[in-house]
Amino acid sequence: MSRPDPEAIIRPLQSFQRRTVEHAFHRLFTAPDSTHRFLVADEVGLGKTLVARGIIARALDHLWDRQDRIDVLYICSNQNIGRSNLPKLQVTGDTEDAQATTTRLTLLATELAGRAQGEGLSARRVNFISFTPGTSFNMGHAEGKAAERKLLFQLLGDWSEQREGLMNLLQGWVQDPQRWRGMLAEPLPLEPEIARRFQERIAGEAALMGELEAAIERWFLEPLEVYPQEARQARNRLIGKLRYRLAEVCIEALEPDLVILDEFQRFKDLVNQDEGGQAPSTVLARRLLQTRTDSGQPVRTLLLSATPYKLYTRDPELEGEDHYADFLATTRFLLDYDEQRVAALQQALSQFNSELRRAAAGQGHNVPRAREVVEGHLRAIMARTERVAGSTDQDAMVAPSGGGQLEIQPVDVRQYLAAEAWFRAAGARDPLTFWKSAPYLPHFMQGYKVNEQVRELRERQPDRLLAVLDQYTDAFLDRQALQAWDRVDPGHAKLREMVREELDTGGWKLLWMPPSLPYWPLDAPYEGQEERTKTLLFSAWHFVPDVVSAVLSYEAERRMLAGQSEGYDELPRQLLQLPTQEATRSRHRLLLLLLPCTGLADRVHPLSAPADRDARAWAREQVADLLAEVAEQGDPQAPEDSRWAYTNTFRSKASISRGYTFRAPRTDILVA
Numbered sequence: 188m189s190r191p192d193p194e195a196i197i198r199p200l201q202s203f204q205r206r207t208v209e210h211a212f213h214r215l216f217t218a219p220d221s222t223h224r225f226l227v228a229d230e231v232g233l234g235k236t237l238v239a240r241g242i243i244a245r246a247l248d249h250l251w252d253r254q255d256r257i258d259v260l261y262i263c264s265n266q267n268i269g270r271s272n273l274p275k276l277q278v279t280g281d282t283e284d285a286q287a288t289t290t291r292l293t294l295l296a297t298e299l300a301g302r303a304q305g306e307g308l309s310a311r312r313v314n315f316i317s318f319t320p321g322t323s324f325n326m327g328h329a330e331g332k333a334a335e336r337k338l339l340f341q342l343l344g345d346w347s348e349q350r351e352g353l354m355n356l357l358q359g360w361v362q363d364p365q366r367w368r369g370m371l372a373e374p375l376p377l378e379p380e381i382a383r384r385f386q387e388r389i390a391g392e393a394a395l396m397g398e399l400e401a402a403i404e405r406w407f408l409e410p411l412e413v414y415p416q417e418a419r420q421a422r423n424r425l426i427g428k429l430r431y432r433l434a435e436v437c438i439e440a441l442e443p444d445l446v447i448l449d450e451f452q453r454f455k456d457l458v459n460q461d462e463g464g465q466a467p468s469t470v471l472a473r474r475l476l477q478t479r480t481d482s483g484q485p486v487r488t489l490l491l492s493a494t495p496y497k498l499y500t501r502d503p504e505l506e507g508e509d510h511y512a513d514f515l516a517t518t519r520f521l522l523d524y525d526e527q528r529v530a531a532l533q534q535a536l537s538q539f540n541s542e543l544r545r546a547a548a549g550q551g552h553n554v555p556r557a558r559e560v561v562e563g564h565l566r567a568i569m570a571r572t573e574r575v576a577g578s579t580d581q582d583a584m585v586a587p588s589g590g591g592q593l594e595i596q597p598v599d600v601r602q603y604l605a606a607e608a609w610f611r612a613a614g615a616r617d618p619l620t621f622w623k624s625a626p627y628l629p630h631f632m633q634g635y636k637v638n639e640q641v642r643e644l645r646e647r648q649p650d651r652l653l654a655v656l657d658q659y660t661d662a663f664l665d666r667q668a669l670q671a672w673d674r675v676d677p678g679h680a681k682l683r684e685m686v687r688e689e690l691d692t693g694g695w696k697l698l699w700m701p702p703s704l705p706y707w708p709l710d711a712p713y714e715g716q717e718e719r720t721k722t723l724l725f726s727a728w729h730f731v732p733d734v735v736s737a738v739l740s741y742e743a744e745r746r747m748l749a750g751q752s753e754g755y756d757e758l759p760r761q762l763l764q765l766p767t768q769e770a771t772r773s774r775h776r777l778l779l780l781l782l783p784c785t786g787l788a789d790r791v792h793p794l795s796a797p798a799d800r801d802a803r804a805w806a807r808e809q810v811a812d813l814l815a816e817v818a819e820q821g822d823p824q825a826p827e828d829s830r831w832a833y834t835n836t837f838r839s840k841a842s843i844s845r846g847y848t849f850r851a852p853r854t855d856i857l858v859a
Contacts, residue, residue, distance in 0.1 A: 190251050191278040193244040203572045204234055208241035215487045216249050222523045226490040226569035233572055235491045236272050239447055244278045246445050258442050261317040263449040269317040279313050292434040293335050300376035320454040330359040330426045337370055339429050342385050352403035355410050356422055364410045385436045399425050438475050446488045452495055459516050485523050521568035532564045593680035602626045602678045605662035612651040613640040625734040626678035672749035695743040706793035706802050
């Protein structure tokens, strides 16, 4: 394993990313007043994972000559993110370091042994480990997964004289005893340190082991198809206790030098010690995050999140949320609950607030100085970079879109007037906050208080709502106009800009996004679309995606189908069916074009084309040769057997249904 070269790893980063790496590393590892906790809160899309990679490189280089073993823990909200990001964080040149991704803490006992070939944690110079809090700290069903129970049997096998009874107890919900015994016959590799610690822990748990022995003697000496309810309850309780002990031992075996919490706001309840909960999952998480080094310092923890706490808003729908309390809870964790430093930050924020109020009232003030004091407190524990204008050098990786300022038109103002009258009729507050984000509010406010008020008013005094409809007819969606494929005005400056960028530029003609590195010049609808990429829309309101997708998808369908169908309601409601009854299966041969074909990919890869040949012409020749080979193997006189088509289609049904959207709901934009 090679020592990482931090300079080579950091060099390709943008300047703002390099600044964040150096500042965060200093605050975590070298600053005399460090709390050993730091938050990188860069805006979405600004490369927090790359920043974390740079910090890891600096950390490994810093610790390389100071200790024999370095553990880096990466904790994220789900396994797919961990599997994707862990290789990006690997900096030692040894690809095996990035392979330990687990779903549960308990399975570290075998996962780490598998990648270390039985040598264990202590035998490796650097350990990169990833797991998810939802399935690692939350024990879930007491009996756990079959893999966990198999692991427990292997760890307990030498302890119990009743091996058959232990097999029966740990069988859990596996229906076939023979299948369960077959699983146990294939031993798992064990990480020796975790196995040793667990067996020592169990040896000291006389009460628990006595309870286990008694349960085996009473109910599990012989395998039964169905155990009594009392036996099942006792079994689940015992397995739950054993799994929890194993999770504790796995946490103890980890000696993290750096813990990375990615998008930690998704599992903040496990982090926040201000909460009084003592759920087993919370206790396990805090046990890990409160790990202390030999010198008594907290483990160094790097938090990554663009939204680490609720942002301030005066929206009436969120009156019950305390934004300041959420911010303070995050900063308290970052300050390691040092009450003196927390109080100093609160005092600085209070003084800043007072100076702002004086400035707003036209009185003498010192806002710049108060701001500098607050910034000094916060820079010690967090850093944030925002897009373009948010950084002095405007180096935040992205360019502003659009040609200038948004233009508000009279129809947009009519949208506000109609919404204001609608809300007032229902007894709701001014909709200005909502109107600034999207139009056609009365149609899309499902789930909001105003919608409940409208329902009540419709039952009691429908005339008040009808009066608003009569006064502002042009500001509401009209069913007959939609049926006739009439144009719907976006009714909003931001939405009008989206129509211009996404549809007026020809985006509605594209079945999928153009390739970023095409093998040949793009033509037909893709000509001139080389720079097109995905568009991300962020909003605090749940109704905004509904409004945007409804308006854009209708307009896209109108441009595609107006004049080709009698009306909007005449469109087919379901374009693709994947029935499971063989008698009704369709072949869906066009769908086969979407399925991966490794033989075709290997033989007809465009990069394999000779440099002096047209890639498309060469690819056509390769496909013709492949078809000729197939034709030689078959009988041209035999009738076609359609099973090949639907067999291949339905074999990938599950992956297709997860990976593609064939027909979006009526309120969703059509995206390929």
